[in-house]
Amino acid sequence: xxxxxVIVEDDPDQRSNYMDAISKKGYAVRAFGSREEAxxxxxxxxxxxxxxxxxxGEEVDAGFQLCRELLTRAPNLPVIFLTERIxxxxxxxxxxxxxxxxxxxxxxxxxxxxxxxxxxxxxEVRSDQDRKESSSEKNIGFLALDQDALLVAWxxxxxxxxxxxxxxxxxxxxxxxxxxxxxxxxNATMQSLVTNNTINTHMRNIRKKFEKIDSKFxxxxxxxxxxYRWLDQ
Amino acid sequence: MAFKLKIRGPRLGTKLAMMGLTLLVIPWFSYxxxxxxxxxxxxxxxxxxxxxxxxxxxxxNGREDLFNDLPINVEDFEPLYALPLQSTIRLDGDAExxxxxxxxxYLQFGxxxxxxxxxxxxxxxxxxxxLYVHMRVQDQSIVYRDSEYLRLDNADHIRLNFIRTDGxxxxxTLVFQESNVITGFPMDEQWRYSATGNxxxxxxxxxxxxxxxxxxxxxxxxPLDLLGSRTFFGMTFIDVDDVVDREVVASTQTLPPTExxxxxxxxxxxxxxxxIVQGLxxxxxxxxxxxxxxxxxxxxxxxxxxxxxxxxxxxLTLITVWFDDIRPWFxxxxxxxxxxxxxxxxxxxIDGVVDNPADKAITISLGGEPxxxxxxxxxTQELILAAHPxxxxxxxxxxxxxxxxxxxxxxxxxxxxxxxxxxxxxxLFAIFIALIAFAGRLAWRIRNLRREASSxxxxxxRLKKSQLFSEIRAGDEIGDLARSVSNMLEKLNQHNTFxxxxxxxxxxxxxxxxxxxxxSLQNLxxxxxxxxxxxxxxxxxxxxxxxxxxxxxxxxxxNLEESLEAEELEIIDLDILLSSYVANCSLSHPGIxxxxxxxxxxxxxxxxxxxxEQLMDKVIDNAVDFHRRDTPxxxxxxxxRDTLQISVANRGPTLSKEVRKSVFDSMVSHRGQENRLHFGxxxxxxxxxxxHHGGAVNALNLQDDTGVAFxxxxxxxxxxxxxxxxxxxxxxxxxxx
Numbered sequence: 001x002x003x004x005x006v007i008v009e010d011d012p013d014q015r016s017n018y019m020d021a022i023s024k025k026g027y028a029v030r031a032f033g034s035r036e037e038a039x040x041x042x043x044x045x046x047x048x049x050x051x052x053x054x055x056x057g058e059e060v061d062a063g064f065q066l067c068r069e070l071l072t073r074a075p076n077l078p079v080i081f082l083t084e085r086i087x088x089x090x091x092x093x094x095x096x097x098x099x100x101x102x103x104x105x106x107x108x109x110x111x112x113x114x115x116x117x118x119x120x121x122x123x124e125v126r127s128d129q130d131r132k133e134s135s136s137e138k139n140i141g142f143l144a145l146d147q148d149a150l151l152v153a154w155x156x157x158x159x160x161x162x163x164x165x166x167x168x169x170x171x172x173x174x175x176x177x178x179x180x181x182x183x184x185x186x187n188a189t190m191q192s193l194v195t196n197n198t199i200n201t202h203m204r205n206i207r208k209k210f211e212k213i214d215s216k217f218x219x220x221x222x223x224x225x226x227x228y229r230w231l232d233q
Numbered sequence: 234m235a236f237k238l239k240i241r242g243p244r245l246g247t248k249l250a251m252m253g254l255t256l257l258v259i260p261w262f263s264y265x266x267x268x269x270x271x272x273x274x275x276x277x278x279x280x281x282x283x284x285x286x287x288x289x290x291x292x293x294n295g296r297e298d299l300f301n302d303l304p305i306n307v308e309d310f311e312p313l314y315a316l317p318l319q320s321t322i323r324l325d326g327d328a329e330x331x332x333x334x335x336x337x338x339y340l341q342f343g344x345x346x347x348x349x350x351x352x353x354x355x356x357x358x359x360x361x362x363x364l365y366v367h368m369r370v371q372d373q374s375i376v377y378r379d380s381e382y383l384r385l386d387n388a389d390h391i392r393l394n395f396i397r398t399d400g401x402x403x404x405x406t407l408v409f410q411e412s413n414v415i416t417g418f419p420m421d422e423q424w425r426y427s428a429t430g431n432x433x434x435x436x437x438x439x440x441x442x443x444x445x446x447x448x449x450x451x452x453x454x455x456p457l458d459l460l461g462s463r464t465f466f467g468m469t470f471i472d473v474d475d476v477v478d479r480e481v482v483a484s485t486q487t488l489p490p491t492e493x494x495x496x497x498x499x500x501x502x503x504x505x506x507x508x509i510v511q512g513l514x515x516x517x518x519x520x521x522x523x524x525x526x527x528x529x530x531x532x533x534x535x536x537x538x539x540x541x542x543x544x545x546x547x548x549l550t551l552i553t554v555w556f557d558d559i560r561p562w563f564x565x566x567x568x569x570x571x572x573x574x575x576x577x578x579x580x581x582x583i584d585g586v587v588d589n590p591a592d593k594a595i596t597i598s599l600g601g602e603p604x605x606x607x608x609x610x611x612x613t614q615e616l617i618l619a620a621h622p623x624x625x626x627x628x629x630x631x632x633x634x635x636x637x638x639x640x641x642x643x644x645x646x647x648x649x650x651x652x653x654x655x656x657x658x659x660x661l662f663a664i665f666i667a668l669i670a671f672a673g674r675l676a677w678r679i680r681n682l683r684r685e686a687s688s689x690x691x692x693x694x695r696l697k698k699s700q701l702f703s704e705i706r707a708g709d710e711i712g713d714l715a716r717s718v719s720n721m722l723e724k725l726n727q728h729n730t731f732x733x734x735x736x737x738x739x740x741x742x743x744x745x746x747x748x749x750x751x752x753s754l755q756n757l758x759x760x761x762x763x764x765x766x767x768x769x770x771x772x773x774x775x776x777x778x779x780x781x782x783x784x785x786x787x788x789x790x791x792n793l794e795e796s797l798e799a800e801e802l803e804i805i806d807l808d809i810l811l812s813s814y815v816a817n818c819s820l821s822h823p824g825i826x827x828x829x830x831x832x833x834x835x836x837x838x839x840x841x842x843x844x845x846e847q848l849m850d851k852v853i854d855n856a857v858d859f860h861r862r863d864t865p866x867x868x869x870x871x872x873x874r875d876t877l878q879i880s881v882a883n884r885g886p887t888l889s890k891e892v893r894k895s896v897f898d899s900m901v902s903h904r905g906q907e908n909r910l911h912f913g914x915x916x917x918x919x920x921x922x923x924x925h926h927g928g929a930v931n932a933l934n935l936q937d938d939t940g941v942a943f944x945x946x947x948x949x950x951x952x953x954x955x956x957x958x959x960x961x962x963x964x965x966x967x968x969x970x
């Protein structure tokens with residue numbers, strides 16, 4: 001059965017473009033143009049994944065509100081935000097809304113499709129209670145990384161990272177001790193139009209999430225003028 | 234800045250103080266007015282006195298009979314002058330109470346030497362309707378009257394003969410009683426017996442033997458009305474030496490020996506005239522009637538003596554003294570003429586003769602002209618003399634002089650002057666203080682406003698405040714100014730906010746259609762795999778990406794300051810950061826040679842590391858773009874006392890002066906047309922980041938003009954408070970060294 005995906009986007013052209021692209025990938029897509037419509041749609045049936053534009057018409061935070069609404073109904077529902085600004089990344093990062101990812105505009109539809117499939121898969125993996133030790137799980141020092149479930153733990157404590165952050169971290173720890181260039185990290189974000197600053201912002205957010213549970217965390221080193229490096233403690 | 238010329242005039246306070254100087258016209262005008270007033274008052278008084286004199290003279294006009302009491306020719310007579318006596322005379326034989334002048338006025342009668350028996354000297358005085366007589370008589374033996382004899386001529390006695398009021402001859406004998414009392418008896422024609430038998434009580438006197446026993450003093454008085462209006466009289470001393478035979482041995486009379494007349498003339502003020510004048514006398518004025526022989530015929534009243542008021546406070550006297558000192562100078566300054574000229578000069582100006590004004594007044598008025606003169610009798614006392622001729626049958630028969638003190642006027646003037654001066658000085662002082670205080674406050678307020686207004690915009694022209702706070706509630710023009718400036722700032726701020734938010738709005742507005750475009754292109758490619766390879770699709774995608782990055786860059790630059798605010802700063806050793814950074818530069822810019830020279834000691838600064846990295850990216854990008862091939866790009870870190878300095882130097886084209894000024898401004902690019910992806914945001918970002926860290930940036934040409942150096946100065950950790958001037962000092966040190 002096709003997965004049910006909801007798109008909330010106020011611009012009809014973009015909305016139909018997303019719909020077309022996603023439908024082609026074999027998903028059942030419902031699209032809404034405003035928060036109210038979307039809420040009505042959620043009442044009918046909860047989707048398996050939601051793609052939310054943050055600004056809907058005049059409502060600047062409508063995407064976040066919808067996300068909160070969805071997560072109260074289905075806590076593990078994957079959400080993808082469509083953002084416009086870097087500072088919104090911070091905002092999203094601070095929300096800790098659960099399993100989610102985001103994609104800055106202008107959107108690459110390929111990346112979007114990839115994210116959708118990735119998040120759906122993750123949700124499946126996570127919901128699989130009897131899952132055995134996955135082969136995709138990887139341990140580097142105190143860091144535990146589950147590529148399939150997009151789960152990260154530090155000293156056995158789980159850390160919520162967004163899809164983008166997870167991919168960056170995974171790239172960083174692939175060869176511990178080696179510097180990873182900005183370019184590599186940029187590719188890992190699976191976004192178009194990424195600058196060093198975007199990478200720096202993401203890295204800072206990742207660092208903060210680690211420091212929250214371990215104030216002595218210092219594995220992520222800046223390699224000024226080049227990129228980052230993971231150092232084992 | 235070009236318009237920062239040296240425009241500096243007098244300050245507000247100076248201007249107001251200078252305007253305050255115009256207040257000096259107040260004492261100036263006051264003084265002129267006072268001088269004019271004094272002139273008017275004196276003129277008024279002169280007029281009044283002249284009128285008085287005229288009035289009095291009118292009384293005498295045609296009354297030459299009053300003066301005709303006197304013979305026209307005085308030389309026919311031996312005049313006996315009677316002194317006007319100042320004080321009350323005690324009839325005691327001593328002439329001490331007659332006053333000092335009297336001692337010289339004795340008239341000698343008798344023998345030429347004046348030492349024979351019966352010689353006498355005579356002093357006449359007049360006071361209170363009495364004629365006072367003091368005689369010094371040479372007489373070896375005084376023979377008193379023997380009351381047993383009825384005859385009165387058989388003892389020493391004095392005969393007075395005169396013309397009575399009724400025109401008949403008057404005879405009075407003064408006899409000496411044993412008690413040294415002098416008694417007067419009206420006599421018969423033979424001078425032997427008393428005509429009435431009774432003494433005339435109106436005649437009183439005493440006798441006083443002289444201490445040398447060679448005579449006696451007689452002092453007596455006779456009522457003037459006894460002598461009649463003409464006051465002719467003769468006096469004879471009859472000397473009797475022998476008590477037994479009582480024969481007259483000698484007599485001395487006042488008549489000249491060759492004289493046909495029987496009488497002497499006693500020159501008195503004409504009683505008739507005096508009576509008239511006395512009725513006219515008024516306080517403070519002296520009225521003199523003078524005949525055409527320049528003799529005083531009547532006098533009434535007295536000039537009020539100078540009133541002495543020294544009981545004033547000492548500081549007032551001090552001011553007075555001081556004022557007296559400056560007055561001549563002040564007078565000349567204000568009126569342009571010397572004080573003496575305007576005060577006393579008028580009298581002498583009449584005929585050019587410096588003369589006693591009183592004499593002049595008499596002379597002129599006897600010439601037939603009424604005149605009023607000022608007469609300065611002493612340093613402090615001044616009189617006005619008004620003289621008006623008395624005319625009878627077209628002939629001047631005398632003059633009336635009214636003399637009055639102008640003390641009052643002068644005192645009034647002086648005190649008014651003092652007051653004016655004092656008030657002027659005080660008010661000038663007060664107004665000056667007030668003006669200066671006002672100006673000071675005004676200047677202070679304006680300065681405050683200026684300071685706040687100029688601090689509302691920083692050196693780069695960015696708005697730092699959206700409104701002013703000082704003077705905003707003031708109700709005056711400065712308040713208006715403050716409000717309007719504040720209003721301006723507010724509007725500017727709105728506009729600025731609009732401008733600042735524009736890139737974001739623009740991004741939002743552009744991103745959506747761009748996204749539509751992008752996704753449409755992607756869908757198109759998906760739908761028609763045959764055109765997926767089309768170069769047009771690829772270029773369309775590139776265009777979309779390009780627009781996206783342009784918008785992204787613009788928005789990032791516009792948001793830079795805002796996002797910098799959110800940055801957390803930590804203390805980082807920039808030496809480590811830079812050495813690692815420069816080492817990595819070689820990797821990211823292959824083929825370019827980078828050289829780094831560190832500070833050899835920790836260069837700790839409170840920074841956000843990846844912002845510094847971003848800053849370096851931009852500076853290095855710039856250096857790479859402009860460097861001459863195969864020349865190294867040198868990065869150097871220097872530590873000064875409070876600041877550290879990162880310099881990035883490359884060989885290549887130098888910067889002109891204008892470019893150096895604007896190179897760190899937003900949207901300024903000097904790369905030319907070939908490099909369209911740069912919007913002049915790179916070095917702007919450098920400046921914003923440096924300034925956010927409390928630092929500064931500068932662009933210099935290398936000393937030998939072979940390239941440029943970009944300097945970034947940042948405060949060392951712990952020295953943020955120490956101001957920018959330190960930084961500029963080090964900058965200077967670098968640029969000159």
